[in-house]
Amino acid sequence: MTAGPVDQTERRSGALLQFVARRMRIRSESVLAPLGLRPRHLVALTVLRDADGISQQGLASSLQLDGTNVVGLLNELESAGLIERRRAPEDRRRHVVRLTRNGAKRLNEAEYALAGAEDEVLGALGPAERDTLYDLLRRAARDTPVTCAEAAGCTEEDRPESY
Amino acid sequence: MTAGPVDQTERRSGALLQFVARRMRIRSESVLAPLGLRPRHLVALTVLRDADGISQQGLASSLQLDGTNVVGLLNELESAGLIERRRAPEDRRRHVVRLTRNGAKRLNEAEYALAGAEDEVLGALGPAERDTLYDLLRRAARDTPVTCAEAAGCTEEDRPESY
DNA sequence: CAGATGATTTGTGTAGCACCAACCATTTAT
DNA sequence: ATAAATGGTTGGTGCTACACAAATCATCTG
Secondary structure, eight states: OOOOOOOOSOOOSHHHHHHHHHHHHHHHHHHHGGGTOOHHHHHHHHHHHHSTTEEHHHHHHHHTOOHHHHHHHHHHHHHTTSEEEEEETTEEEEEEEEEOHHHHHHHHHHHHHTHHHHHHHSTTSOHHHHHHHHHHHHHHHHOOTTHHHHHSOOOSOOOOOOO | OOOOSOOOSOOOSHHHHHHHHHHHHHHHHHHHGGGTOOHHHHHHHHHHHHSTTEEHHHHHHHHTOOHHHHHHHHHHHHHTTSEEEEEETTEEEEEEEEEOHHHHHHHHHHHHHTHHHHHHHSTTSOHHHHHHHHHHHHHHHHOOTTHHHHHSOOOSOOOOSOO
């Protein structure tokens, strides 16, 4: 058996994601608190920046959060003037959720403020590597195979529940 | 300044980490449940695989978890035979925490079982990209600038609480 | 010997959820 | 038009994962 170690371990990113995300969240909390935000607000705003005009169900599905909790989360963001809910013209039951101009601004400010937290948690990575990480996470966050079913914008023939 | 759009956004990975980690955690739960494990067990085991022979305080610091909760977590893992606590010979107050052979095996099995979950969450990334992600997260998880203070193995002149 | 320190146990409290039920407003099916 | 389904909202319950405090024991160190 001249062959090498044959890829001993499984190299799953799951636990590492939990690990790094927790550290980041803990540090983020103290940075965001003075801005009147909490980590999950940032997550929601970040999702909204990409999926602007999403429905609340779409948001719930994207955030993997129960619908009733999304209501509360959006209430907070709305009363802070960071997002707005409009009724969808083509189906007035639905709410179209949008980042307000102020919301986009605050999101950017918050991200700016998080530089220190990121430095602490991703200190081992250089600028180019952090960039790569950001891009990978962004793509993983956006183009999820379940996106269609989640986005709640699908016409009707959505998915044959194949997964 | 003929320069272009000047790097509009801040590109912080924090929120994306929360987002992707949450999705991964939710899927992991159902995969791990039949194995008698929960996500945080996996995280602890993963840390232990790298930092074998760490003290409980070191573990608490690494996991950013309160010491008392680490006790409970380790109790679970120990009674499942996945880790063991030995007294440190040079300071018998301390416990040296080690992955048992069985623990390493179960960890690997769990990671193997998590393939499907990872496929769902990281579906947008190709194999090479997932590998890159794994490596970046791993390095971020290991070589933290605060490692010394956290590892609790530092001689004594640890850190001048500079951070 | 007198503290400090690592681990453990036993609380108590809180935040972030999931889940249920009831309720509008609106849309779609009959 | 009336019934049923759907999106959103509210209020409530309960669970889990923590943080934090206090008391105990074993051990180390001054």
